[in-house]
Amino acid sequence: MDKIEHIGIAVKDLEASNSLFAKLLGVPNYKIEDVASEGVKTSFFQSGPNKIELLEATNPESPIAKFLEKKGEGIHHVAFAVEDIVSEIERLKDEGFIVLNETPKKGADNKLVAFLHPKGTNGVLVELCQEIKAE
Ligand SMILES: CC[C@H](C(=O)O)C(=O)SCCNC(=O)CCNC(=O)[C@H](O)C(C)(C)COP(=O)(O)OP(=O)(O)OC[C@H]1O[C@@H](n2cnc3c(N)ncnc32)[C@H](O)[C@@H]1OP(=O)(O)O
Numbered sequence: 321m322d323k324i325e326h327i328g329i330a331v332k333d334l335e336a337s338n339s340l341f342a343k344l345l346g347v348p349n350y351k352i353e354d355v356a357s358e359g360v361k362t363s364f365f366q367s368g369p370n371k372i373e374l375l376e377a378t379n380p381e382s383p384i385a386k387f388l389e390k391k392g393e394g395i396h397h398v399a400f401a402v403e404d405i406v407s408e409i410e411r412l413k414d415e416g417f418i419v420l421n422e423t424p425k426k427g428a429d430n431k432l433v434a435f436l437h438p439k440g441t442n443g444v445l446v447e448l449c450q451e452i453k454a455e
């Protein structure tokens with residue numbers, strides 16, 4: 321795990337939260353991106369070397385919709401940057417972590433991603449992110 325790549329925050333109203341976090345961080349978001357496969361609309365802010373990812377549900381089955389229903393708005397996941405997500409998944413499986421998708425999937429912000437179940441990480445949903453490098 322190289323560094324924290326982003327903190328994911330579940331929000332009800334992305335537009336309202338975009339202006340709130342722009343005030344908080346003193347910078348506007350640098351992108352808004354829909355990830356239909358996850359049922360989310362994301363908005364990214366660069367904060368020094370780290371990023372904040374705001375997530376709004378785009379359908380009721382979305383993990384974000386379930387999270388908001390159960391826990392309300394707040395920190396949803398911590399994402400770590402990894403060099404090689406396939407070998408990192410293997411390493412973490414060997415260490416006994418619960419990998420939710422053993423095949424990396426396309427995430428937002430030009431990444432391949434995988435998730436670890438929170439019940440194996442002291443209640444924190446962990447995301448692994450590998451930058452998709454241009455050919
Ligand atoms: C990929 C695009 C973007 C990116 O950065 O590139 C994203 O980050 S997308 C983020 C949204 N996608 C995901 O979160 C995918 C991974 N998540 C899942 O597969 C599910 O949300 C899962 C398995 C974590 C929970 O789903 P489940 O259907 O089991 O929901 P429950 O409400 O029944 O939860 C079971 C249990 O887990 C606790 N829980 C759920 N979500 C979280 C969370 N974010 N952080 C901590 N704990 C969580 C929930 O409270 C339940 O615990 P219990 O003690 O049984 O009440």
Ligand SMILES: [Co+2]
Nearest residue numbers: 328373399447
């Ligand atoms: Co994320």
